[in-house]
Amino acid sequence: MKYAILIVLIALLGYNSVYFEKLSDRNSKTSESFDFATYADSLYTQGLLKAETPIAIDQLLVEVKADQNRAFETYGNRLGIGNSAYFMVSVEGTVAEKTDGLLKVRDKSGTVWPVDTEFIFGNAIRDASRLVKLTDFKTNAEFNALSEALNSIIREEAIPEDLEELRQGDEVTVNGAIKLSKNEDLTIRVVPVQIDKP
Amino acid sequence: MNKELLKKSQSLLALFALCLVITLLSDKFMTTTNLWNVLRQISVNVCISVGMTLVVLMAGIDLSVGSVLAFSSAVCAGLLKSGLEFQSFDLFVGFTVLGGVLVALLVGLLMGLFNGFVITKFSIPPFVATLAMLTIARGATMLYTKGIPISNLGSSFEFIGSGWLLGIPLPVWISLIVVLVMVFVTKKTTFGRYIYAIGGNEKAAFLSGINVNRVKLWVYGLAGTMAAIGGVLVTSRLNSAQPNAGVSYELDSIAAVVIGGTSLSGGVGTVTGTVIGAAIIGVLNNGLVLLDVSPFWQQVVKGGVILLAVIIDRKSKGSK
Incomplete structure (x- = not known):
């Protein structure tokens, strides 16, 4: 009886x-549903790659030091109340x-900026791009799925290609996302969107 | 009598004192939203710590709970998200939320049983055996997830960690059920009495006819299952399984057990004490964040509290 109950x-x-x-x-069925990969791809090629050159990192830091609120308002994208x-x-x-996993770029002033070339995760690129808003999506999960798809294009296709020909001493321009905080000094690491060898 | 009562309720008094201090220092602490949030956060540690209590009561230790949590939750998330594909049979096996959760619990149980097997069969100290499992399970999680979070697990699964039932967050209900079951097991069953007996004097327990190895095996199995429950709660709350989930959770759970009055040398302690210990850790974490204390200092303070709890425990034993 005991075993019968267990089996049931x-x-x-x-x-x-x-x-x-x-x-x-x-x-x-899956191919008929919304394709985040295709959307992310067009966002990358039509949006991020064709966007104007962003502010230079050293210039941004100068502006943040001069007027933090204004710099955050003008150049940053803050989600929520953080x-x-x-x-x-x-x-x-x-x-x-x-x-x-890491590219170190020395600018004219001698400052070395670390650029993550392998660990491209999170929402830095999606949010820094200011191309999409949470309200464009039905759920947080969809909004995050886009981020995941975008990161995966950059991590698995774009950056490995850009890095292939790059050698120490080469001139380089990196466009990418960084995170700054108003009340603490975060370690700056650039999450790249594109690495160009002029 | 009064001294005995005071000793028994010292963790509870410490919790009240802590709440009082934080309330005086931050007006955000005693708000409904924050208190629910604290309870939600505590739920995970409560589940893991209850399992750890059984292990510590037996004079053992389980350092693998954080990694077991990560692996079981990764498997759960992977199955919910992608199911199993059998190309040659043109067959897809999908998992419902119940299926995913059951598999997670099974994975936790098996990993815990493996710990128990290694400890009893090869007489390896629990510290070493579970340390090995800590690394194995973390590596397995990285292999399974390829180091990438598994996200978007569906709203039904998300409900487990974020939903409410009768005005109380669902994780709180789940941890309450876990606590009640384990209080019953430790207080009212032969198995529970065996755990205390083994922790008190393993040799005497063996000589009095208790199958020590079998009890140990199941206690480690239960600890793994409890870690998996914690994993389901964390994953559903984030709606995502993170490969680095549960890192250092074993320390928080050992801290909760020790602060709750369970002796590391076994045989003494209660599940309810551990719940209070977990609450102290949770309130402390929350309070330090509300008071804007640097994360580095938070670790120092937490370590200090654990040290203080052990010193008080030793002193009270010494004064006996």
Whole structure:
């Protein structure tokens, strides 16, 4: 009796835990739904790559020091009520070091800016771009899915291609996103959108 | 008698004192929104710490709970999001929320049982065996997720971590059920009494006929399952399984157990004490954030509180 009850319970849980579909039917259904990858791709090629050159990183920091609120308002994108915001910036200089996952760019003043070339995650690029708003999407999950798709294009296709030919000492221009906070000094790491060798 | 009562309720008094101090220093602490938020955050640690309590009661330790949490939640998220595809049979097996959660619990149970198996079969100290599992499970999580979060798991799953039931957040209900079940297990079942007996004197427990290895095996299994419940709560709250989820959660749970009065040498302690310990850690975390204390100082303060709890525990034992 005890085992019979156990078997019925397991069968009931199993029945309510999984469902079966034909893989081919499912794949055709999926292709009909909204395609974040295609949307992210057009956002990257038509939006980010064609956008005006963003403010130079050193110039931005000077402006933040002079009038923090104004600089955050003019160049940044702040989601919610937090003290931090994302900014699209450009870094011009020479390649000081190129290692796995990190590119160090030395600008004219000698400052070295770290650029993440492997760990491209989070919402920095989406939010710094100011091209999309949360209200354009039905749910937070969709808004985040776009970020994921955008990051994956940049991480897996664009940046590896840009990096291929790059050597130490090469001149380079990096456009990318950074995060700054109003009340603490965050370590600046550029999340790249594009790495150009002029 | 009064001294005994005072000793028993010292964690509770510490919690009240902490709440009072933070209320005086921050007007945001005693707001409904913040208190619900604190309870929601505590829920995860409560689930993990309750499992840890059973292990510590047996004079063991489980350092792998954070990684087990991460792996079980990653598997749950992966199955919910992508199911299983069998190309050669043209078959897709999808998982409902119930299915995903059950698999997560099963994964947690199996990993915990594996810990128990290694500890009992090969007589490896729990510290070493679970440390190895900590690394194995974290590596397995990274392999499974490829180091990338698994997101967008659906609103039904998100409801587990973010939903409300009868005006109370669902995670609070879940942790309450976990606590009630484990209070029952430790206080009213033979299995519970075996745990205390093994923690008090393992040799004596063995000589009196208790199957020590079997009890240990299931206690580690339960600790893994509790970690998996915590994993489901974290993942559903974020609607995303993070590969680095649960890092250092084992420390928070050990802290909750110790602060709650469970002796690291086993045999003494209660599940309710651990709940108070978890509440102290949660309130402390929340209070330090509200008071704008630097995260670095937060760690120092938390460490100090744990140290203080152990010193008080030792002193009270010494005075006996």
